[in-house]
Amino acid sequence: MTTGLLPTGFRDRLPPEADASARLVRAVLDTVALHGYERVQTPLAEFETSLTGALGTSSRDLLRFVDPVSGETMAVRSDITGQIGRIATTRMGHHPRPVRLSYGGPVVKLRATQLRPEREMMQVGAELIGTDSVAAATEVVAVAIEALKAAGVREITLDLTMPDLIDTLLPGTDSTGLKASLDAKDAAGVPPEFAALISAAGPYADAMARLRDFDTKGLLTARLDAFDAVVAGLPADVRVTLDPTERHGFEYQSWLGFSLFSPHTSGEIGRGGSYRIGNEPAVGFSAYIDPLIDAGLSRGERRRLFLPLGTLPQKAAALRAEGWVTVAALTDDDSADAQICTHILSNGRPEPVA
Numbered sequence: 001m002t003t004g005l006l007p008t009g010f011r012d013r014l015p016p017e018a019d020a021s022a023r024l025v026r027a028v029l030d031t032v033a034l035h036g037y038e039r040v041q042t043p044l045a046e047f048e049t050s051l052t053g054a055l056g057t058s059s060r061d062l063l064r065f066v067d068p069v070s071g072e073t074m075a076v077r078s079d080i081t082g083q084i085g086r087i088a089t090t091r092m093g094h095h096p097r098p099v100r101l102s103y104g105g106p107v108v109k110l111r112a113t114q115l116r117p118e119r120e121m122m123q124v125g126a127e128l129i130g131t132d133s134v135a136a137a138t139e140v141v142a143v144a145i146e147a148l149k150a151a152g153v154r155e156i157t158l159d160l161t162m163p164d165l166i167d168t169l170l171p172g173t174d175s176t177g178l179k180a181s182l183d184a185k186d187a188a189g190v191p192p193e194f195a196a197l198i199s200a201a202g203p204y205a206d207a208m209a210r211l212r213d214f215d216t217k218g219l220l221t222a223r224l225d226a227f228d229a230v231v232a233g234l235p236a237d238v239r240v241t242l243d244p245t246e247r248h249g250f251e252y253q254s255w256l257g258f259s260l261f262s263p264h265t266s267g268e269i270g271r272g273g274s275y276r277i278g279n280e281p282a283v284g285f286s287a288y289i290d291p292l293i294d295a296g297l298s299r300g301e302r303r304r305l306f307l308p309l310g311t312l313p314q315k316a317a318a319l320r321a322e323g324w325v326t327v328a329a330l331t332d333d334d335s336a337d338a339q340i341c342t343h344i345l346s347n348g349r350p351e352p353v354a
Contacts, residue, residue, distance in 0.1 A: 007119070008112065008119070009109070009112045009117060009118055009119025009120065010118075010119060010120050011118070011120075013293070016299050016300065016302065017293050017299075019299075019300065020293050020297065020298040020299050020300065021122060021289055021290075021293055023298040023300065024124075024151045024152075024289045024292050024293065024297060024298045025104045025122065025124050025289060027147070027150045027151040027152075027298065028104070028124045028125075028147040028148070028150065028151055028287055028289075029102055029104055029124060030150070031143070031146055031147040031150040032102045032126040032143055032147055033102065035100070035126075035139070035143050036100045037100040037101060037102040037126040037127075037128075037143075038100060038101060038102065039101070039102045039103065039104075040084065040087055040101050040102070040103055041103070041105070042077070042080060042083035042084070042087065042103065042105070043077075043083075044076060044077060044105070044106070045074050045075060045076045045077065046074060046075070046077070046083070047067075047072055047073070047074055047075075048062060048064055048072075048073045048074060048075040049073075050083075050086055051075050051077060051078075051082055051083070052082065053082075053086070054082045054083070054085030054086045054089065054277055054278075055081065055082045055085055055252045055275065055276075055277065056252065057079075057082060057251070057252055058251075059075065060110070061078045061109055061110050061111070062075035062076065062077075062078055062110060063075060063076040063078075063108055063109075063110050064076075076107075076108045077107050077108070078107050078108060078109050078110070079107055079123070079286070080103050080105060080107060080123050080125065080286070081125070081127065081275075081284060081286065083103075084101050084103060084127045084129075084284070085127075085129070085277040085282070087101070088101065088127070088129040088277060088280075088282075089277055089278060089280065097129070097130025097131070097280075098128050098129060098130030098131050098136065099128075099129045099130055100126065100127075100128050100129075101126065101127050101129065102124075102125065102126040102127075103123075103124070103125060103126075103127075104122070104123070104124040104125075105122070105123065106120055106121065106122055106123070107120070107121055107122075107123045108120050109121075115267055116267060116268075118290055121288055121289075121290050122288070122289035122290055123286050123287070123288060123289075124286070124287045124289060125270075125272070125284060125285050125286035125287060126140070126143060126144075126147075126284055126285060127282055127283075127284030128140055128282060128283050128284060129277065129280065129282040129284075130280065130281070130282070131281055131282075131283075132254065132255070132256075132274035132275075132276075132281035132282060132283045134226045134229045134230060136283050137226075137230050137256050137274060137283050138229065138230045138233040140272060140283045140284060140285055141158065141230060141233075141234065141258060141272070141285070142233055142234065142235075143285070144260060144270055144272060144285040144287065145158070145234065145235060145238055145260070147287060148260060148262075148269065148270060148287060151287075151292055151297060151298065152292070152297040152298055153262050153264070153265070153269065153292065153297065154262065154264060155237075155239070155262055155263055155264065156237075156238050156239070156260060156261070156262055157238070157239040157240070157241060157260070157261040157262065157263075158234065158238055158239070158240050158241070158258055158259075158260060159240075159241045159242070159243060159246075159258060159259045159260075159261065160204070160227060160230075160231075160240065160241070160242045160243075160256070160257070160258050161242070161243050161244060161245075161246040161247070161250060161256075161257040161258065161259075161273075162223065162227075162244045162245075162255065162256070162257070163247055163250040163251075163253040163254060163255075163256075163257045163273065164253075164254050164255060165197070165220075165244050165245060166178060166179055166182070166245075168219065168220070168223065168255075169219060169220075177189075178190065178191070178194065179247065182194070182197060182198065182245040182247075183245070183247060183248065185198055185245075196210060196213070196214045197211075197214065197244055197245050198245065200214060200242070200244055201241075201242065201243040201244065201245070201246075202241060202242070203239075203240075203241055203242075204231060204240040204241055204242050207241070207242035207243075207244070208224065208227070208228070208242060211224060211242075211244060212224060223255060226255070226256075227242075227256070230256070249271065250271075250273060252275050252276075253273035253274060253275050254273070254274045254275055254276060254281075255274050256273045256274045256283070257271070257272075257273035257274075258271065258272055258273055258285075259271045260285075260287075262295075264295050265291040265292060265294070265295040265297075266291050266294060266295070267291055268288065268291075269287060269288055269291050269292060270285055270286060270287040270288060271285065271286060272284050272285025272286060273285075302325075302342055303323065303324055303325055303342060303343070304324075304325045304326075304327055304340065304341040304342050304343070305319060305324040305325065305326050305327065305341060305342075305343045305344070305345060305350050306326075306327050306329070306334070306337055306338045306341035306343065306344040306345065306353070307319075307326050307327065307328045307329060307345050308329050308334060308344070308345060309328075309329040309330075309331070309332060309334065311328065311329075311345060315345075315348070316328065319345070319350070324343075324350065327340065327341055338353065339353075341353055
């Protein structure tokens with residue numbers, strides 16, 4: 001094996017990308033903290049049953065191994081949301097509801113996809129546990145957008161979906177075939193009375209009008225009114241679309257699901273929605289930092305100041321207080337250190353490196 005070769009889907013983050021990652025994580029977490037979401041930290045791996053139990057999710061995307069201590073099957077987390085659910089119902093089960101929690105850390109997927117070739121990603125997010133009301137959903141969606149804007153994302157598109165739509169329309173029936181046809185957008189394979197759901201996708205106002213026309217029996221009136229209320233609480237500069245039958249990646253969501261996009265980044269940069277932890281309702285969102293790094297966000301200006309050998313510590317401290325990143329010479333041969341700097345201290349003043 002070639003030395004330094006990484007597995008498919010994994011990569012190193014070098015300067016300045018690693019610095020950008022830290023700044024982006026901090027921007028999102030600082031924003032949600034201002035709305036009362038308190039940070040928790042969860043382990044990178046835990047027992048497989050714990051990772052899947054809180055939300056009832058599948059283990060098919062988990063990288064599993066046997067714990068040599070307990071002999072039990074463990075897994076590396078592929079999503080932190082379930083871990084937050086475990087904490088909320090156990091360690092913080094006594095906490096008054098709703099409880100607002102935030103988190104950030106790497107996750108690992110068992111397999112990559114064509115749309116997302118990375119198997120390791122940085123996930124940051126927030127969960128509101130104890131209610132999935134319209135007010136709660138409105139808060140979470142608005143906080144997600146505000147956090148992404150704080151991270152430098154512009155021209156955000158919010159794509160809404162209704163993960164349990166068919167279960168609402170056809171309660172207690174086997175609708176597996178219908179869901180599969182709707183997932184594939186196969187109008188020919190959908191009964192005529194449901195074909196309108198496929199066309200009820202696109203810009204929010206038009207899609208919502210088609211859905212209201214479809215809902216002749218009023219089964220969706222409360223749901224559609226709730227969506228209107230969530231959208232009414234959004235900033236005016238956010239573009240909103242609706243795809244009522246989209247379920248991919250929203251398997252454990254209930255009445256509301258959403259994805260976040262920007263034309264300046266590749267693929268999905270965030271998602272969330274309402275769900276249940278056992279019998280307890282919740283709503284939350286996750287943001288994915290890697291597409292933001294790849295788009296060049298939060299790179300920052302490189303202001304590295306080389307300090308020649310003998311520079312007084314008081315002078316160096318004063319320069320750092322002004323915002324300079326200082327690199328001090330350790331020997332008389334300072335050429336290598338100077339080459340990685342943008343400025344050099346000359347006659348007591350920072351001067352650009354030629």
